Amino acid sequence: xxxxxxxxxxxxxxxxxxxxxxxxxxxxxxxxxxxxxxxxxxxxxxxxxxxxxxxxxxxxxxxxxxxxxxxxxxxxxxxxxxxxxxxxxxxxxxxxxxxxxxxxxxxxxxxxxxxxxxxxxxxxxxxxxxxxxxxxxxxxxxxxxxxxxxxxxxxxxxxxxxxxxxxxxxxxxxxxxxxxxxxxxxxxxxxxxxxxxxxxxxxxxxxxxxxxxxxxxxxxxxxxxxxxxxxxxxxxxxxxxxxxxxxxxxxxxxxxxxxxxxxxxxxxxxxxxxxxxxxxxxxxxxxxxxxxxxxxxxxxxxxxxxxxxxxxxxxxxxxxxxxxxxxxx
Amino acid sequence: xxxxxxxxxxxxxxxxxxxxxxxxxxxxxxxxxxxxxxxxxxxxxxxxxxxxxxxxxxxxxxxxxxxxxxxxxxxxxxxxxxxxxxxxxxxxxxxxxxxxxxxxxxxxxxxxxxxxxxxxxxxxxxxxxxxxxxxxxxxxxxxxxxxxxxxxxxxxxxxxxxxxxxxxxxxx
Ligand SMILES: [Zn+2]
Numbered sequence: 001x002x003x004x005x006x007x008x009x010x011x012x013x014x015x016x017x018x019x020x021x022x023x024x025x026x027x028x029x030x031x032x033x034x035x036x037x038x039x040x041x042x043x044x045x046x047x048x049x050x051x052x053x054x055x056x057x058x059x060x061x062x063x064x065x066x067x068x069x070x071x072x073x074x075x076x077x078x079x080x081x082x083x084x085x086x087x088x089x090x091x092x093x094x095x096x097x098x099x100x101x102x103x104x105x106x107x108x109x110x111x112x113x114x115x116x117x118x119x120x121x122x123x124x125x126x127x128x129x130x131x132x133x134x135x136x137x138x139x140x141x142x143x144x145x146x147x148x149x150x151x152x153x154x155x156x157x158x159x160x161x162x163x164x165x166x167x168x169x170x171x172x173x174x175x176x177x178x179x180x181x182x183x184x185x186x187x188x189x190x191x192x193x194x195x196x197x198x199x200x201x202x203x204x205x206x207x208x209x210x211x212x213x214x215x216x217x218x219x220x221x222x223x224x225x226x227x228x229x230x231x232x233x234x235x236x237x238x239x240x241x242x243x244x245x246x247x248x249x250x251x252x253x254x255x256x257x258x259x260x261x262x263x264x265x266x267x268x269x270x271x272x273x274x275x276x277x278x279x280x281x282x283x284x285x286x287x288x289x290x291x292x293x294x295x296x297x298x299x300x301x302x303x304x305x306x307x308x309x310x311x312x313x314x315x316x317x318x319x320x321x322x323x324x325x326x327x328x329x
Numbered sequence: 330x331x332x333x334x335x336x337x338x339x340x341x342x343x344x345x346x347x348x349x350x351x352x353x354x355x356x357x358x359x360x361x362x363x364x365x366x367x368x369x370x371x372x373x374x375x376x377x378x379x380x381x382x383x384x385x386x387x388x389x390x391x392x393x394x395x396x397x398x399x400x401x402x403x404x405x406x407x408x409x410x411x412x413x414x415x416x417x418x419x420x421x422x423x424x425x426x427x428x429x430x431x432x433x434x435x436x437x438x439x440x441x442x443x444x445x446x447x448x449x450x451x452x453x454x455x456x457x458x459x460x461x462x463x464x465x466x467x468x469x470x471x472x473x474x475x476x477x478x479x480x481x482x483x484x485x486x487x488x489x490x491x492x493x494x495x496x497x498x499x500x501x
Contacts, residue, residue: 093457094393094418100453101425104446108432108439115438182387294367295384298421 003260006281011264015257019283024249027083027236037083038236044072045224052217053143065216069223076186080232085248086286089183089232098298099187106190110197139214147217154222155269159277161199162266169312173305174199179262180296182289184252188230193305226269242282246271249284256285257293339420341394341462342413348474350408353377353401359472360399363391376401390468393418393461410469422457425450 003013004020011017018024027037048068052060077091084090138146165175178192228235229251237247246267254265264281267273274280287293296304347356353376360378364371368383369391378399385392397414426447433443 088388090388092387092392093453093460095387097418097422097425097450097453097457100446100449101421104425104429104442104450107442108429108436108446111442112436112438293386295386297384300384 003258007278009260011253011261011281011283012256012258014259015261015285015287017253017256017258017261017281017283017285019281021239021242021282024284025234027234029083033083034236037234038238040079041224041228041235041237041241045221048220048224049144049217052147052213052220060213060216062216065219068220072223072227073186076227076231076233080185083234085232085234085252085284086183088286089185091185091232095183095185099185099191101298102190102192103187105194106197110194113198143214143217146214147221150214150218151222151269154218155267155273158268159266159273162268163277163279165196165199166263166266170309171199173309173312176290176308177296177301177304179255180290180294180301181255182293182295184230184232184248184255184288186227186231191301193301195305222269229268242271243275244270244272250274250280250282252284252286252288253281255288257287257289258285261285336415338423339416340413341397341416341419341465343462343466344409344411345466345470345473347401347408347410350403350406351401351473352403352408356401356408356410356473357399360469363468363472366391376403391465393457394465410473412469414465416461419454419457419461422450422454426454 003010004017005011006019011019027034055064080091138149141149162175165171174193174195178196181188181191225245228248229246231248233248235248237249241247242249246265246269250265250271253261256262261281261283264279265271265274266279271280289295351359353373357373357378364378364380366382366385366389368385369380369389370382371378371380373379379396380394380399381396382389382391382394391414393416394414395417397412399410399412402409402411429443429447429450431443433440433447436443
């Protein structure tokens with residue numbers, strides 16, 4: 001395979017990757033279907049922004065956000081079934097069980113740990129030592145600007161954390177498990193070694209609890225853009241959306257079996273961060289995973305980070321202590 | 330303690346008549362593609378095929394099964410395939426409601442979410458316990474008897490009345 005040159009890099013030399021917006025397949029079907037899958041993403045974003053900006057306080061609560069989140073996921077499941085991106089990513093009963101197991105762990109155990117030992121706790125402590133009056137410069141800005149800045153700050157943190165995970169071996173041990181997934185569905189974002197969720201998922205959420213409306217708006221802004229990144233739905237994503245936002249097209253490139261392709265599109269929400277930092281590849285990929293697409297069992301997903309970490313630190317120590325005793329591989 | 334049916338939780342059993350009657354060698358040859366998958370090993374000993382799977386691909390049609398045996402039984406003029414297969418995924422899904430009920434009881438912050446997920450996994454288990462045996466039966470039937478259903482499940486009227494039995498079986 002030759003691959004395609006993107007900047008200084010060659011993408012698709014190990015495994016096929018479609019590069020370029022013009023080469024992406026289009027939604028097939030009648031005019032209504034094509035229109036629906038062209039404007040769905042922007043319409044949902046607009047609706048949610050308007051809702052969180054103008055809904056009265058009696059409705060605009062965290063519980064409403066959770067309800068909308070669940071209802072929206074159900075809708076996306078239906079869209080995956082109606083208009084899949086790839087047949088080879090079809091949801092099976094086993095995949096659904098495994099996906100939902102991770103979702104359930106995130107909603108119960110991980111949330112419990114986060115509340116009691118994670119970022120929520122130290123964010124609270126740090127915020128207590130601050131004078132909230134010092135934030136008036138921020139809270140006096142328009143709500144949408146506040147929400148955008150929150151998501152932008154969160155995404156810059158995410159971008160560098162994620163890029164670090166791909167470049168520093170101890171962090172990669174934690175993140176690599178997520179890269180063993182071989183197909184995308186909306187719940188695949190949850191799949192990985194639990195240590196990763198502490199590194200990436202519990203990041204900075206707790207810091208914005210003192211800005212209830214802006215934080216809710218930021219949450220739904222982030223959700224209505226980044227939720228699609230793992231979705232197996234074929235969209236005619238508008239060009240301006242592809243330019244600004246992370247999409248399932250971009251994220252499938254990041255999950256590609258192709259090594260160079262997987263080292264791109266690190267953002268969670270704003271793909272323009274990848275454009276600015278020079279890691280964006282526009283395109284999509286069907287063949288995903290690591291080690292030729294080997295599938296990991298749940299026990300291996302749970303333990304891989306620790307067993308691999310133990311193996312490589314042992315090998316490292318052996319090389320240090322007895323350089324001659326280790327046979328060359 | 331005697332629990333004769335407890336392995337029904339994770340075991341899928343079934344049998345289907347082979348039309349026309351086949352030898353075990355012919356039967357296993359027809360099923361060969363079904364077992365050509367990454368991480369799958371098979372061994373044939375006379376009339377019995379044993380298989381074992383490790384980390385099957387997501388789209389592997391038998392991904393839920395860990396191991397199993399398929400036996401061809403010969404009657405006077407008929408033959409049938411009898412199978413029993415173990416599924417780690419079915420057992421895992423069966424255990425999940427208990428696990429999340431325990432989580433709901435032990436962690437005070439996870440009471441509602443724990444119970445909701447316990448309910449979801451209980452429903453998923455029942456769905457999978459019905460769906461997966463049906464899917465594998467359909468797959469075996471298609472490979473062995475063509476499109477026609479095995480007679481012990483399909484009504485006779487469903488068959489093309491004009492075509493002789495033997496031909497309709499080879500059809501497809
Ligand atoms: Zn990654």
